[in-house]
Amino acid sequence: MKPSRNQNPQILWTIGGGKGGSGKSFLTANIGVCLSRLGAEVILVDADLGGANLHTLLGILPPFPSLSDFMRRRIPHLRDVLIATGIPNLQLITGAQDLLNAADSKNLQKRRVLRSIKALEGDYILVDLGGGNAVSVLDFFLMSDGGILVVTPEPTSIENTYRFLKSALYRKLRQSVSSHLVKSLIDAAMDGKNEMGIRNPHDLLREVRQLSHEEGERVIEEVKAFRPNLILNQVQSKKDVEIGFSIRSACRKYFGIHLHYLGYIVYDQEVGSSIRKRRPLILEHDRSKAAQCITEIASKLANSHQRSFSFERTVR
Amino acid sequence: MRRIEEQTYYEILEVSPEATPREIEKAYERAKETFHVDSPAIYTLFSKEEIEEIQGAIEEAHRVLMNEDLRKSYDQAHQEVIQQSSPGRLPEVEGKFQEKGSPLSFSDLALNIEEVDYRGAGLKQIRERLGIDLKTIAAETKINIKILTWIEEEDLKHLPPLVYLKGFLKSYAKVLHLDPQRLIEGYLQLLKEGKKR
Numbered sequence: 001m002k003p004s005r006n007q008n009p010q011i012l013w014t015i016g017g018g019k020g021g022s023g024k025s026f027l028t029a030n031i032g033v034c035l036s037r038l039g040a041e042v043i044l045v046d047a048d049l050g051g052a053n054l055h056t057l058l059g060i061l062p063p064f065p066s067l068s069d070f071m072r073r074r075i076p077h078l079r080d081v082l083i084a085t086g087i088p089n090l091q092l093i094t095g096a097q098d099l100l101n102a103a104d105s106k107n108l109q110k111r112r113v114l115r116s117i118k119a120l121e122g123d124y125i126l127v128d129l130g131g132g133n134a135v136s137v138l139d140f141f142l143m144s145d146g147g148i149l150v151v152t153p154e155p156t157s158i159e160n161t162y163r164f165l166k167s168a169l170y171r172k173l174r175q176s177v178s179s180h181l182v183k184s185l186i187d188a189a190m191d192g193k194n195e196m197g198i199r200n201p202h203d204l205l206r207e208v209r210q211l212s213h214e215e216g217e218r219v220i221e222e223v224k225a226f227r228p229n230l231i232l233n234q235v236q237s238k239k240d241v242e243i244g245f246s247i248r249s250a251c252r253k254y255f256g257i258h259l260h261y262l263g264y265i266v267y268d269q270e271v272g273s274s275i276r277k278r279r280p281l282i283l284e285h286d287r288s289k290a291a292q293c294i295t296e297i298a299s300k301l302a303n304s305h306q307r308s309f310s311f312e313r314t315v316r
Numbered sequence: 317m318r319r320i321e322e323q324t325y326y327e328i329l330e331v332s333p334e335a336t337p338r339e340i341e342k343a344y345e346r347a348k349e350t351f352h353v354d355s356p357a358i359y360t361l362f363s364k365e366e367i368e369e370i371q372g373a374i375e376e377a378h379r380v381l382m383n384e385d386l387r388k389s390y391d392q393a394h395q396e397v398i399q400q401s402s403p404g405r406l407p408e409v410e411g412k413f414q415e416k417g418s419p420l421s422f423s424d425l426a427l428n429i430e431e432v433d434y435r436g437a438g439l440k441q442i443r444e445r446l447g448i449d450l451k452t453i454a455a456e457t458k459i460n461i462k463i464l465t466w467i468e469e470e471d472l473k474h475l476p477p478l479v480y481l482k483g484f485l486k487s488y489a490k491v492l493h494l495d496p497q498r499l500i501e502g503y504l505q506l507l508k509e510g511k512k513r
Binding site: 243245247254 | 319320330347355356358361362363
């Protein structure tokens with residue numbers, strides 16, 4: 001008998017970050033498995049529209065209904081695209097398989113997908129995003145209760161993450177202000193070499209205030225409300241772990257935002273081995289160091305919302 | 317959202333106004349590391365001049381806050397602004413997540429599960445780190461909560477006979493995804509030591 005769903009509204013997490021290969025899909029799959037093992041009903045959505053492969057990490061072979069079918073209106077409701085993963089309490093919406101230009105999906109289509117994801121019935125919805133700073137990726141990231149950035153300790157990954165954060169924050173600010181002049185100012189600020197000398201969000205705020213005090217206050221509120229989370233992946237030393245704190249401090253000083261350092265995943269060869277076997281690490285090597293780090297992060301996520309799930313619902 | 321020159325010394329070092337000298341020293345070391353010219357976390361965000369400005373602010377904040385008299389004078393002179401930025405209003409404690417006080421604090425993450433002693437206290441530590449309460453363990457294992465408490469407290473007087481205890485430890489270990497054999501061995505060692513005493 002299928003247990004009734006938790007009465008609380010669903011919690012939506014988007015997992016993104018600037019760089020491909022940082023482990024977003026791997027973590028989405030494994031955090032999802034952890035949450036499902038706590039007894040929560042979890043839905044994973046592969047929104048990496050250009051390079052979907054969450055299904056592979058869960059060992060699911062095509063053909064199956066995918067987000068493409070919903071986007072092309074071959075399937076009218078997103079819930080009908082859900083497929084069972086074989087893991088109790090865990091369902092998946094696989095990414096677009098055949099739309100080469102899916103990443104540039106039209107605005108209306110994107111809004112329909114976003115709306116439908118929010119309407120899915122589950123305790124946790126985890127949305128795996130593609131790399132890069134395309135507007136569609138940013139909009140998916142911003143729809144979440146808490147966006148999660150996955151970063152590796154390499155300078156290239158950190159650099160791309162900052163670029164992503166800046167794009168996401170400015171996109172959020174642009175959506176929140178009503179004045180066209182301020183919107184244009186934000187657009188101009190995206191160019192780091194703009195003529196107005198806007199180099200960071202503090203400079204932007206100064207310029208916005210000159211145009212409108214009210215819009216300036218709105219910008220302050222939006223920055224305050226922007227609270228992404230950080231997972232540092234593939235750490236190999238204590239120094240690597242410290243980089244997470246440094247990124248957090250740098251974000252506070254530069255963007256004026258509070259980035260929450262959710263945790264880190266140690267580099268572990270078992271990860272590669274589980275991916276090659278197309279099995280989630282949590283199921284394949286649940287005592288590996290990386291699996292323990294993921295379990296702890298998943299517990300933090302579950303506990304952050306004070307959810308309690310009955311272990312009776314957990315099937316092992 | 318304030319520029320570095322508008323921030324209090326506490327905000328610059330990212331500590332609470334009630335921070336102890338030890339906490340301030342630790343925060344200072346971390347800030348120095350973060351804003352070191354070679355830090356991978358800053359070079360794409362800040363210009364050389366901005367880094368120097370932040371480094372100067374960190375040094376000054378440290379100099380004042382580590383001197384009891386200077387800190388007292390600073391606190392008195394900036395009472396209002398410090399209160400405004402006191403922990404209750406700082407972003408880090410307003411969010412859904414709190415790194416301190418949450419069932420799984422970040423410092424706990426640094427704990428290596430392999431190094432935890434698989435006895436009562438270690439078991440409790442792992443359970444709490446996973447954010448699972450004892451009632452849940454009792455429901456999952458069907459073991460009386462009193463017995464679980466005795467196991468965690470290493471209350472040798474009340475522990476059930478060995479043959480039952482082994483089964484209980486095995487069930488408990490399974491819920492936490494621990495190695496049951498290792499837990500049983502650790503606990504038997506504890507019993508041996510208890511008998512010797």
